[in-house]
Amino acid sequence: MKASRYASVPKRELQTPAQVEEWLIDWGNAVKSPCSLTLIGSAGLLWHAFQRGITTSLPENSMDADPISDDEEVALLAYDAMIGSEFELTHGWHINLMPRAVLRELPDGWPQRALEKNYYYLRVLVPSAEDLLAPKLRRGEPRDLAHAEWSYRIGIAV
């Protein structure tokens, strides 16, 4: 049987806070005009961890990061990093663009509690860890609960 090109996909997936920061630095270097994205899901939790100097890995790895953006440049970067892309071959995880409507699943007032950081031209907005956990806790699947427990344990959510 011919070996799949995916045999070389790193198995590390998305698990450490530094992976998210490195990805955003790369994209910040890549965009040529002011852009923004909102980061939700476990990648958002990892972002909060990195900003606090925490290096603890996520207990249940994630396969993807879920950004939301209205910007063409960000959308194109994300299309180049979808499942099966060279980005995934290199990183071991991929980008899963989410529609802006999913922000409705966050608690009211989340923008006022969100944090933001600029990576050159790229402005990244991340809802608070508590707000990111709200949809996870509603779903209540084992992986979601493990991410919540991790967030409380490392102190990014109370």
Place this chain on the structure above:
Amino acid sequence: MQSGATASELLFDRPEFKYFPPEDFARLDYGRILWNMPLAKDRLVAHWSDPRHPYRERFLRFRPMIESLLSSKLDNLDQIAAAHGQSLRAAIREIPPVFGHFWADSLSTTIHGSA
């Protein structure tokens, strides 16, 4: 950057979209964003027309409707679907996905000659 509500935000509260997968909404929202960029639009068409794309035949069959969904004002989405005998839910699901393992090829196809 676009302003105002996205298609997914406008449709999100409608009962028939209550359980609509976010991936389907994403294909509509981001397809509309990329459709504004001539090169990205050409890449999408080249990718969806690629013989390796599993939905190529469906794309070619529904291409006028799909192009209208991606290019028209948001107010017109229902009429576009109806004009093609579809519900808007079904129409949106005809927007093909992008497959990462040959999406990059659409760039050279677009630059060096159409498929």
